[in-house]
Amino acid sequence: MLAAIWAQDENGLIGKEDVMPWHLPNDLQFFKNTTENNTIVMGRTTFEGMNKRALPNRQTIILTTDKHYQADNVIVMHCIAEVLNYEKNYDGIVFITGGSKVYDSFLPYCDIIYRTVIHESFEGDTYIPEVNWDDWTMIDISEGTLDEKNNYSHSFETYKRKQN
Template sequence: MLAAIWAQDEEGTIGKENRLPWHLPNDLKFFKQMTEDNTIVMGRKTFEGMGSRPLPNRQTIVLTRDREYQAKGVIVLHTIEEVLDYAKSFSGITFISGGSAVYEDFLPYCDVLYRTVIHHSFEGDTKFPFVDWDDWALINLSMGAQDEANHYAYQFETYQRKVNTD
């Protein structure tokens, strides 16, 4: 199964200089909980923005056009088709996890979307690509706990692709 997972502010901002423009520990915990023992796919810039190191307890795929690119502890792939073939052969969930162009490339193939909406506006240089929400059904919504470590109101949303009956 292919799924996308991301956090965004109310304006759709997802990044600033290849990093998250906010600190929200509960969203990081959610990301960890969802992706552990699965696979995450990200572009080279996103990977390098998180220190060029794979996250523990999950397989990391770095997608890049650079045929010479290498990074320790990850699988480097170069095409959408290679990632889709991997996802078909993987028994768990293959999570698309950034950046914007990678999300845009894979949204047509995703079965599920996991979106965290932070009820605040942040300065950033990267937005989540357009989603035709008519194609998706909200199947879960839960409010996140706001506390001294998690300063912003936020919610977790899960969407499933609607089956086309035409």
């Protein structure tokens, strides 16, 4: 199964200078709990924005057109077809985790979307691509907890692709 997971502000912003423009531990924990023991796919720029650090308890695939790109503890792939072929032969969930171009390439193939909406507006330079929400049904929503570490109102939403 192929799923996309992201956090965005009210305007669809997902990044600023290759990193997230907010700090929200609840969302980081949601991401960890949702993606652990599965595979995550991200573009090279997103990976480098994480200091080239593969996340524990996940197989990480880096998607790049650079045929010579190497990094520790990851699989490097060079095209969408490679990732889709991997997903066909994988028992778990393959999560698309960014950036914007990677989401744009894979959203047509995704079965599930996990979206955290932060009910604020931030400054940044990267937005989630246009999603045709008519193709999706919300199957779950929950409000995030506000506390001293999580000071932005937020909700966790799960969508399933509608069957034709």
